[in-house]
Amino acid sequence: RAKEDGRNTVRFFEPWMQHAITARTRLIAELRRALDAGQFVLYYQPQVEDGHLMGAEALLRWRHPERGLVGPGEFIGVAEHAELILPIGAWVMRAACEQLARWAACPRSAHLTMAVNISIRQLMEDNFVRDTLDAIAATGARPTHLKLEVTESMVIERVEETISKMEQLQRHGVRFSLDDFGTGYSSLAYLKRLPLEQLKIDRSFVRDILVDPNDASIARSVVALARALGLSIIAEGVETAAQRDMLREIGCHRFQGYFFGKPMPAEEFDAALAAETIP
Ligand code: C2E
Numbered sequence: 001r002a003k004e005d006g007r008n009t010v011r012f013f014e015p016w017m018q019h020a021i022t023a024r025t026r027l028i029a030e031l032r033r034a035l036d037a038g039q040f041v042l043y044y045q046p047q048v049e050d051g052h053l054m055g056a057e058a059l060l061r062w063r064h065p066e067r068g069l070v071g072p073g074e075f076i077g078v079a080e081h082a083e084l085i086l087p088i089g090a091w092v093m094r095a096a097c098e099q100l101a102r103w104a105a106c107p108r109s110a111h112l113t114m115a116v117n118i119s120i121r122q123l124m125e126d127n128f129v130r131d132t133l134d135a136i137a138a139t140g141a142r143p144t145h146l147k148l149e150v151t152e153s154m155v156i157e158r159v160e161e162t163i164s165k166m167e168q169l170q171r172h173g174v175r176f177s178l179d180d181f182g183t184g185y186s187s188l189a190y191l192k193r194l195p196l197e198q199l200k201i202d203r204s205f206v207r208d209i210l211v212d213p214n215d216a217s218i219a220r221s222v223v224a225l226a227r228a229l230g231l232s233i234i235a236e237g238v239e240t241a242a243q244r245d246m247l248r249e250i251g252c253h254r255f256q257g258y259f260f261g262k263p264m265p266a267e268e269f270d271a272a273l274a275a276e277t278i279p
């Protein structure tokens with residue numbers, strides 16, 4: 001049969017395609033079960049301002065029974081396409097707010113803010129504002145200590161609707177940070193209209209900031225832009241003291257990265273807090 005078709009014929013379904021589809025279908029089913037089985041967990045990475053711990057970013061992990069700890073890079077994309085991001089995102093919001101309320105109850109951690117990553121699919125949902133306020137109310141978390149991280153690529157769609165939802169939450173004190181800034185397609189025209197509190201310089205500009213003059217220039221420009229728009233600025237992916245010093249020099253005083261602490265389970269985060277080993 002292959003001979004008849006000739007060498008250049010492409011059948012509609014190549015075996016590898018079937019494999020990919022099967023793997024994807026299996027992953028979707030597995031993710032659904034993982035949510036029910038309580039296999040998701042949030043890790044918390046310190047966010048530091050001028051040598052003081054200011055808060056944490058909640059980062060999703062999957063405690064897979066066979067594969068161990070699986071990072072979001074391996075499943076968030078698939079979850080987004082399968083709409084599974086909605087129940088998963090709701091779980092993340094609830095768990096992050098619960099942790100935020102626990103921190104609020106202890107004097108040592110009462111000041112901490114919680115950054116939560118939000119997917120475009122969540123923000124486009126009609127119930128997003130109400131569900132978020134419900135999670136806040138149900139857990140007793142303070143909305144002023146909640147920071148939602150959205151990415152540039154996602155806010156570009158349906159701008160009016162997005163801005164309206166962000167403003168509704170903002171009226172309750174919730175703040176917004178623009179994640180991975182510089183990697184998407186920012187339109188400065190709508191950037192100024194988004195109710196943001198913070199820009200987050202993407203890790204890709206921080207990595208070579210000491211050796212690549214272009215990266216340093218971009219970081220400098222992002223800081224200047226944030227300042228012009230009245231926004232605060234944080235750098236992600238800070239791995240060395242030298243990177244931190246350079247960022248300070250250009251006017252960035254909030255940091256997140258392995259240099260200050262890796263993402264860790266709540267118990268470990270609290271232990272580090274008690275031992276004063278972070279930042
Ligand atoms: P992000 O929001 O930009 O998060 C920062 C990522 O950089 C995290 O990867 C973090 O572990 C990693 N990171 C932090 N410091 C350093 C550093 O110094 N060096 C290096 N090389 N990496 C560092 P992670 O946890 O694998 O998350 C990847 C992405 O998955 C996140 O990027 C975010 O876009 C998404 N994500 C994570 N949790 C959630 C979630 O609950 N919901 C949604 N929708 N997306 C999530």
Ligand code: MG
Pocket residue numbers: 057117149179
């Ligand atoms: Mg983030």
Ligand code: MG
Pocket residue numbers: 179180200202236
């Ligand atoms: Mg980021």
Ligand code: MG
Pocket residue numbers: 180202203236
């Ligand atoms: Mg990133």
